[in-house]
Amino acid sequence: MADPAFSLCVYCGSRPGADPAFAQAAQAVGRWIGAHGGQLVYGGGSSGLMGVVAEAARLAGGRVVGVIPQTLVDKELANRRCDELHIVQTMHERKAMMAERSDAFVALPGGIGTFEELFEVWTWRQLAYHDKPLGLLNVAGYYDGLMGFLRTSVASGFMSEWQMDLLHAATDAEALLRSLVQSAGPGQAPVALRSVI
Known part of the structure; x- marks a missing residue:
């Protein structure tokens, strides 16, 4: 396989969640990555x-890279594919x-693991430990409460608008993924982005 056109890190739940829309969104994201020659x-x-x-992502032709601690291999049933x-x-x-x-x-x-991963990489971004774009896919209103809380944090003086602007929240998976890949920085291989969702 040729080198992937881009490499996108996806944080999400090790459970499917109660709403079928969550799994549908995850499937759409994986399919989009694969269809655009990307790496998950x-x-x-x-x-x-x-x-x-x-x-x-695998079925759509994408490259899949998994990283899992030994203690979670059995618990999370490591993906051998x-x-x-x-x-x-x-x-x-x-x-x-x-x-x-x-x-x-x-x-x-996702649950607390997803939250922790997102907030850590967001913190790293605001501290300039990296300059990679961050996105939040708000499926079926799942993150409405979180976004409201974050706005409360800004209004209460604990966060600034520029910090909020570092996190691109959206409800449309394709638009969000396209934006993240296109703004991923210099050195990115050009990607012919087309609608596959």
Whole structure:
């Protein structure tokens, strides 16, 4: 396989969630990555939305890179269909490798692990540890409450608008992914982006 046109890190739940729209969105994201010659970097699990996005990317021709700690291999049923499956010792190693291997980041619905990963990479961005774009896919209103809380944080003086502007929140998967890939920085191979969702 040729080098991927881009490498997108996806954070999402190891559970499927209660709304079928969550899995549909994960499938659409994976399919979009694969159809555009991209590489998915994710947490290496085969369950929940993680498994859905990885399988969709693989079936669409994308390259799949999973990174999972040894202690979670059995619990999360590591995805042996990854093109690369990296088994690391700690969560810190996992997150560092995922960030290093990615050109941009997007969070889908998930639980506290997804929240933690998103907030950490967002914090790294505001501290200029990286300059990679960040996205939040708000599926079926899942993140409405979080976005409201974040606006409260700005209004209360604990965050600034420029920090909020670092996180691109959207409800349209294709538009969000296109924006993230196109703004991923210099050195990116040009990508012929077309609608596949």
